[in-house]
Amino acid sequence: MPAISSRQQQILDFLREYHTDRSYMPSIREIQLACGISSTSVVDYNLRLLERDGYIHRSPDISRAIEIVGESEADLVEVARIPVLGAIAAGEPIPVPEAAAYAGGDHESFALPPELTPRDPDNLYALRVKGYSMIDAFVTDGDIVVLRHTRDAHNGEMVAAWLPMQEEATLKHFYLEGENVRLMPANPNMAPIIVPASDVQVHGKVVAVMRRVAA
Amino acid sequence: MPAISSRQQQILDFLREYHTDRSYMPSIREIQLACGISSTSVVDYNLRLLERDGYIHRSPDISRAIEIVGESEADLVEVARIPVLGAIAAGEPIPVPEAAAYAGGDHESFALPPELTPRDPDNLYALRVKGYSMIDAFVTDGDIVVLRHTRDAHNGEMVAAWLPMQEEATLKHFYLEGENVRLMPANPNMAPIIVPASDVQVHGKVVAVMRRVAA
DNA sequence: TATTCTGCAGAACGTCCGTTCTGATTCCTC
DNA sequence: GAGGAATCAGAACGGACGTTCTGCAGAATA
Numbered sequence: 303m304p305a306i307s308s309r310q311q312q313i314l315d316f317l318r319e320y321h322t323d324r325s326y327m328p329s330i331r332e333i334q335l336a337c338g339i340s341s342t343s344v345v346d347y348n349l350r351l352l353e354r355d356g357y358i359h360r361s362p363d364i365s366r367a368i369e370i371v372g373e374s375e376a377d378l379v380e381v382a383r384i385p386v387l388g389a390i391a392a393g394e395p396i397p398v399p400e401a402a403a404y405a406g407g408d409h410e411s412f413a414l415p416p417e418l419t420p421r422d423p424d425n426l427y428a429l430r431v432k433g434y435s436m437i438d439a440f441v442t443d444g445d446i447v448v449l450r451h452t453r454d455a456h457n458g459e460m461v462a463a464w465l466p467m468q469e470e471a472t473l474k475h476f477y478l479e480g481e482n483v484r485l486m487p488a489n490p491n492m493a494p495i496i497v498p499a500s501d502v503q504v505h506g507k508v509v510a511v512m513r514r515v516a517a
Numbered sequence: 518m519p520a521i522s523s524r525q526q527q528i529l530d531f532l533r534e535y536h537t538d539r540s541y542m543p544s545i546r547e548i549q550l551a552c553g554i555s556s557t558s559v560v561d562y563n564l565r566l567l568e569r570d571g572y573i574h575r576s577p578d579i580s581r582a583i584e585i586v587g588e589s590e591a592d593l594v595e596v597a598r599i600p601v602l603g604a605i606a607a608g609e610p611i612p613v614p615e616a617a618a619y620a621g622g623d624h625e626s627f628a629l630p631p632e633l634t635p636r637d638p639d640n641l642y643a644l645r646v647k648g649y650s651m652i653d654a655f656v657t658d659g660d661i662v663v664l665r666h667t668r669d670a671h672n673g674e675m676v677a678a679w680l681p682m683q684e685e686a687t688l689k690h691f692y693l694e695g696e697n698v699r700l701m702p703a704n705p706n707m708a709p710i711i712v713p714a715s716d717v718q719v720h721g722k723v724v725a726v727m728r729r730v731a732a
Numbered sequence: 733t734a735t736t737c738t739g740c741a742g743a744a745c746g747t748c749c750g751t752t753c754t755g756a757t758t759c760c761t762c
Numbered sequence: 763g764a765g766g767a768a769t770c771a772g773a774a775c776g777g778a779c780g781t782t783c784t785g786c787a788g789a790a791t792a
Binding site for chain 2: 778779780781782783
């Protein structure tokens with residue numbers, strides 16, 4: 303890719319800036335005005351060079367039809383926006399998602415990267431982990447856990463559960479065994495919890511965990 | 518948001534389709550042609566309704582200045598693309614990033630969500646965790662750890678280190694104490710490792726951890 | 733039935749805007 | 763200093779394009 307003149311750099315910068323504000327491209331005369339150029343032919347001349355060198359693409363005779371090559375949509379990724387409904391901590395009830403939460407409630411939100419997004423991004427919500435009680439699930443203070451809201455889990459799935467008798471919130475692998483539920487820590491060295499099925503409220507399946515490590 | 522007539526739905530669909538191909542919007546006459554409408558005034562009429570109902574936004578007197586509200590860029594997020602260089606496991610040397618890796622080497626890549634992206638997204642790379650030896654850092658098999666490549670760490674930072682004497686890769690908090698380095702597990706219940714500084718190769722600082730939990 | 737509203741057709745107006753032509757200025761090369 | 767390429771200025775042309783005005787037909791309303 304050949305080097306670029308300062309005039310062309312100036313125009314390219316303006317194109318980017320203009321496009322982020324509005325979502326369409328400036329006309330040639332707008333470029334002329336913004337870059338302090340005294341003729342539209344100069345703008346056309348430099349746009350022609352920018353296109354020859356592969357920086358932009360133009361469609362002849364069409365207004366505002368400039369595209370910045372390899373930049374328009376390539377670096378942008380469609381992500382799922384997950385509402386962060388609150389915190390999950392050992393002794394506190396798990397926040398329950400209301401219908402409003404998914405439809406742009408006033409919650410904080412979190413962008414889940416595509417690699418971690420399940421096929422079906424509906425009914426997802428996130429909780430911020432408070433404290434160190436989820437260590438047996440390899441989850442620690444400050445982590446974000448992404449959950450799919452559901453009331454019934456299948457065996458082996460990791461769930462966020464609330465135990466009303468013990469007044470405890472926990473993240474465990476779920477196994478229904480007759481009348482009882484066995485809750486297995488992800489860390490196989492730690493002991494399972496076995497409680498009557500009626501004493502377990504499943505709040506959702508764990509879909510992903512993410513953690514930002516402090517500097 | 519009021520209901521939408523079939524004509525308006527047709528136009529809206531065409532706008533989306535047109536915009537995904539090119540990156541600009543159609544002119545009124547192009548909409549007219551594509552939707553089989555016999556007058557530009559009809560297009561204008563329906564666009565006016567679409568704008569009144571909040572589906573699109575138009576800028577008067579400007580060609581192709583239609584924006585689809587809440588859809589154009591809102592769901593798109595600029596993310597940092599991190600190359601996944603390989604795996605980190607207890608007994609295997611840590612893959613070293615080459616210069617080529619950052620500049621679109623043929624590695625798998627991973628999109629880091631903006632919430633987890635540090636101010637400076639340079640020199641970042643990712644490793645896939647193999648095995649269960651990093652449990653004391655709350656990291657387990659299959660996790661992705663994001664690292665910033667550096668040879669020297671500051672006290673308290675979590676680093677990926679290779680211990681040549683022990684032939685061991687590990688994730689620990691780093692503390693330089695005179696001639697020795699103390700490597701602290703994130704889990705405070707586990708014992709630290711203390712080794713001569715010359716026996717520690719720091720490969721990078723841990724920036725983020727993410728995990729997709731199996732269904 | 734009279735009235736209003738909605739959706740559409742056709743045409744014309746005026747401006748927006750890409751394009752092009754001519755010529756000047758600057759800068760390098762030989 | 764002559765020749766040539768690169769860059770720019772000014773103006774004009776013509777098509778692209780948004781806008782508007784008039785009118786018509788059917789549905790809804792009263």
